[in-house]
Amino acid sequence: MRQVVAAVILISSIASTLSSSRASAATWSVFAGAGEAFALPGTIRLGYNDWEFGLLSPGAIGAVKSFRDGNWYATFGPTLHTGSTGLGLSTGAGWQPALFWGFRFRAEVLAYSVHTGVTKAEALVGLSFIF
């Protein structure tokens, strides 16, 4: 748990530094949450504009592009299932209402399917922070 908090703070610091040093309106974000086993980290992602990278759900890493409509969004992108070393695609749908100080509550269902036949979904709940 402490490692997760430390990782979030570290990634947040790096992203904050990078974003403040750029003149463009790029948006960085971090999303950390728990999966259905109520264990952390169910997901931990670093976001840049419409893209997110990292641990998408337990056992799946990759990158997804977000398509937003208000507080609702859907995601889609390439995925690697670490358990079977399978390559495939993932998609998700979620809700992320704003809380305070750039934090957002975030609930998402992420599904993926890889070429080894592993097809799975995971419900995720957590917090995201937008710089």
Add this chain to the structure above:
Amino acid sequence: MRSSKLVYRILTVLVLAWCFAPSARASVALGTGFSSTTSGRQIPTIAGAVDVSSWTVSGFATGVATTVYSQSGYLLSVTTNFVKGSFLGEFEAKAGGGVYYSKRTLRDSPTATLQAEDSFAAGPSFRSIWRPFSPMYLGFDVLVGVRPSTAHIGIAIQDVVSMSIGFEL
């Protein structure tokens, strides 16, 4: 008997939707892929969808059988427009609700008595469609199903996923 009635009703809904589709400028999608019903094994599914206006009726069927066991799963969901975007082609997601039915049979040996079990799950669903080369599509049907159960909520929830590749007509 109960399972055959359910399958019959699901097929009736799909056929009716398909029959009314042309008058509503609908499109029909047909594909194949994998599902979480047999996750970890490359057991194919038959997936289909009918778009009528902004609504979509979609589903899949899959199954596997040996001399000692069988397993089958059927998903039917109804979704409407959610978000759209572009990602090396057109991408759209739809949200709604759906139902899932699964039946499993098992016997300890080829001559033993067959034991059967079936289950239902219903809940919110979403459908993602990616069209890199229209009319080809790659789609996901996802259901966060809740099963009738007095057990822990983590056990009562059943995620159902189908990934399919096919064509839209």
